[in-house]
Amino acid sequence: MTVLERIADAVIRGSISEVEELTNKALEEGGGVIKRILQEGYAAGLEVVGERFSAGEIFLPEMLMAGETVKSGTRLLRPFLAEWDAQPVGTVVAGTVVGDSHDIGKDLVCMMLEGAGFKIIDLGTDVPADRFISAAQANSADIVVMSALLTTTRIAMEGIIQDIHASGLKNKVKVMVGGAPLTQDFADRIGADGYAPDAALAVKKTKELLGSP
Amino acid sequence: MKEMTPRERVYAALNFQETDRVPISFAGGVGNRIVESAPDGMICSELYKYLGITNPEPIMISPTFNLVNHPDEQAVQRLHSDVRAVWGTPLHPAVNADGTPNIVSTTVNTHQSIGHKVKRVGLYDMPVDDPMLYMTTEKDIDEYPWPDLDARIDIPEELIERARHFHEDTDYFVAGLTGRENPWYFFETAMQRWLIDMKLRPKFYHKMMGKTVERMLAYNEQWYGVMGKYLDAAWVGEDLGTQENPFISHDDYLEFCKPYQATIIKSIRKHLRPEAKIIIHSCGSVYPFIEDFIEIGVNVLNPVQTLAKNMEPWRLKRDFGGRIAFLGGFDTQTLLSLGTVEEVKEGVRRLIQQLAHGGGFVFGTSHNIQPNTPLENITAAFDTAVEYGRYPIPESTGGNFIDFVKGLNLSEREVSQ
Numbered sequence: 186m187t188v189l190e191r192i193a194d195a196v197i198r199g200s201i202s203e204v205e206e207l208t209n210k211a212l213e214e215g216g217g218v219i220k221r222i223l224q225e226g227y228a229a230g231l232e233v234v235g236e237r238f239s240a241g242e243i244f245l246p247e248m249l250m251a252g253e254t255v256k257s258g259t260r261l262l263r264p265f266l267a268e269w270d271a272q273p274v275g276t277v278v279a280g281t282v283v284g285d286s287h288d289i290g291k292d293l294v295c296m297m298l299e300g301a302g303f304k305i306i307d308l309g310t311d312v313p314a315d316r317f318i319s320a321a322q323a324n325s326a327d328i329v330v331m332s333a334l335l336t337t338t339r340i341a342m343e344g345i346i347q348d349i350h351a352s353g354l355k356n357k358v359k360v361m362v363g364g365a366p367l368t369q370d371f372a373d374r375i376g377a378d379g380y381a382p383d384a385a386l387a388v389k390k391t392k393e394l395l396g397s398p
Numbered sequence: 399m400k401e402m403t404p405r406e407r408v409y410a411a412l413n414f415q416e417t418d419r420v421p422i423s424f425a426g427g428v429g430n431r432i433v434e435s436a437p438d439g440m441i442c443s444e445l446y447k448y449l450g451i452t453n454p455e456p457i458m459i460s461p462t463f464n465l466v467n468h469p470d471e472q473a474v475q476r477l478h479s480d481v482r483a484v485w486g487t488p489l490h491p492a493v494n495a496d497g498t499p500n501i502v503s504t505t506v507n508t509h510q511s512i513g514h515k516v517k518r519v520g521l522y523d524m525p526v527d528d529p530m531l532y533m534t535t536e537k538d539i540d541e542y543p544w545p546d547l548d549a550r551i552d553i554p555e556e557l558i559e560r561a562r563h564f565h566e567d568t569d570y571f572v573a574g575l576t577g578r579e580n581p582w583y584f585f586e587t588a589m590q591r592w593l594i595d596m597k598l599r600p601k602f603y604h605k606m607m608g609k610t611v612e613r614m615l616a617y618n619e620q621w622y623g624v625m626g627k628y629l630d631a632a633w634v635g636e637d638l639g640t641q642e643n644p645f646i647s648h649d650d651y652l653e654f655c656k657p658y659q660a661t662i663i664k665s666i667r668k669h670l671r672p673e674a675k676i677i678i679h680s681c682g683s684v685y686p687f688i689e690d691f692i693e694i695g696v697n698v699l700n701p702v703q704t705l706a707k708n709m710e711p712w713r714l715k716r717d718f719g720g721r722i723a724f725l726g727g728f729d730t731q732t733l734l735s736l737g738t739v740e741e742v743k744e745g746v747r748r749l750i751q752q753l754a755h756g757g758g759f760v761f762g763t764s765h766n767i768q769p770n771t772p773l774e775n776i777t778a779a780f781d782t783a784v785e786y787g788r789y790p791i792p793e794s795t796g797g798n799f800i801d802f803v804k805g806l807n808l809s810e811r812e813v814s815q
Contacts, residue, residue, distance in 0.1 A: 199597055241643045241707075246650060249594040284520025289589060311519045336735065337770060338520060340812065365641050366731075368809055383642075 639682020
């Protein structure tokens with residue numbers, strides 16, 4: 186296996202020490218390799234992890250560990266990212282909607298998107314429309330990603346989407362929604378641009394919506 | 399068959415005997431209750447009005463999640479419950495004396511949780527500011543001022559009297575709960591921390607779990623020492639399932655959860671009469687762990703979240719019928735909250751057809767009844783369970799419960815306001 190393939194493998198196996206060691210090894214080749222570490226190492230590893238999670242082969246602890254390895258590896262890359270002028274693939278504003286404090290699903294989506302090269306502004310939970318809007322404007326976000334875990338809080342999403350559109354962001358920012366009580370039909374009805382049933386598919390959908398590779 | 403008393407009926411069902419009718423549980427324990435959230439989610443008050451209950455007792459709720467542990471006896475009777483719960487959780491009024499919402503914003507210091515702050519988010523009083531999230535090393539655990547395990551716990555006289563009354567003066571099946579059934583330290587830290595610690599810091603994980611279990615064992619010794627003689631069942635708890643899958647792998651469950659729960663069950667057992675039952679609460683998709691539950695001495699599975707993966711009534715009955723009983727099952731996620739009265743009634747019939755043969759089933763909701771649930775659906779569900787649940791139960795006609803519920807496409811309907 187190449188070093189980059191070994192990095193992906195270490196992400197899949199959740200080994201922080203190996204990801205760090207191999208990241209340093211890869212860096213010996215010089216700054217130009219950073220993009221490849223991010224894509225062929227971390228993002229590739231996370232994609233496999235996401236697929237296995239969707240398939241029910243691995244579970245939350247393994248997903249969270251994979252996220253930890255990527256976090257650790259990215260910390261090592263940070264000093265070089267600025268030099269190399271690494272651009273994120275896109276900017277995401279994420280949050281769980283007002284009245285809802287569930288965060289694990291939303292955190293997983295953020296973790297997977299960050300691993301795929303997106304810049305994440307995570308607003309946390311219980312987020313009303315105006316906070317989504319101001320964060321999207323302030324960060325020139327490409328997409329707003331909203332999560333709701335209750336039948337009663339998913340209702341709030343329609344109003345939030347209307348407010349986002351009314352604030353002038355309609356053709357500038359995509360909106361993707363997710364969470365257990367949501368369906369594709371519901372997402373279509375409330376005017377969302379996209380819906381994904383889990384974190385792994387959220388990455389695919391986000392890339393599709395933004396026309397990213 | 400001669401009419402049985404509620405206690406006889408529940409015992410017989412849990413011992414896999416057919417009875418006069420399927421027993422019923424409302425407010426019998428975890429995942430079996432109703433919410434009261436002032437001002438916008440007062441479904442328990444609404445239910446009382448709907449049932450024509452005059453002068454109900456003031457509604458008292460749990461420190462978090464706004465659950466009515468001990469609803470008014472008139473409501474519990476009206477919904478035909480054969481089970482009565484006795485909860486050790488300290489409760490507070492849902493509203494103040496002047497009727498204004500009593501929205502909790504305080505620190506909880508109970509055996510349930512040390513130092514949790516509570517904050518209202520939407521309809522629910524949520525635990526926030528996880529008090530032990532800062533701990534990452536074994537040293538952190540050692541340095542924490544843990545409460546004295548030998549300190550005498552205070553069991554209110556009214557609670558002991560509640561248990562004694564139900565046991566001696568009535569013929570209901572009495573279920574006890576201390577208020578902390580689940581040993582996982584996700585109460586003290588966040589769920590994400592509890593999950594990742596298994597991988598990232600397993601030695602820390604075991605030490606923290608050890609601390610939590612130690613506290614529970616010491617508490618149980620005293621609480622069940624006093625209450626055990628009045629109880630027909632004791633509850634234990636975990637939360638192993640999501641909608642789609644278990645939270646953790648079976649291997650991780652074996653290492654990180656099972657031994658602790660086994661220890662807790664053993665400690666409670668000592669204080670119960672031999673015929674009494676252990677009921678486990680573990681929502682979601684928990685199919686892979688049911689064999690283990692049976693092995694460590696669990697008699698009854700709750701809440702039986704039938705819409706979760708591999709939790710179909712036909713599958714549970716086929717694979718575990720006669721070895722573990724089921725308490726719960728009637729879908730609250732979609733059918734009770736979004737169905738019509740006729741759909742609810744049909745759902746009850748199908749659920750009973752699939753779970754009640756040969757006993758082993760106590761009818762109840764698949765989780766707590768939430769605000770915006772149509773009141774007529776609640777009475778329809780419990781009334782139909784009584785009317786239809788007489789033995790002999792008809793064979794399954796027209797298809798199974800899950801196909802029926804999913805076929806209604808209920809998540810496309812909006813909640814009633």
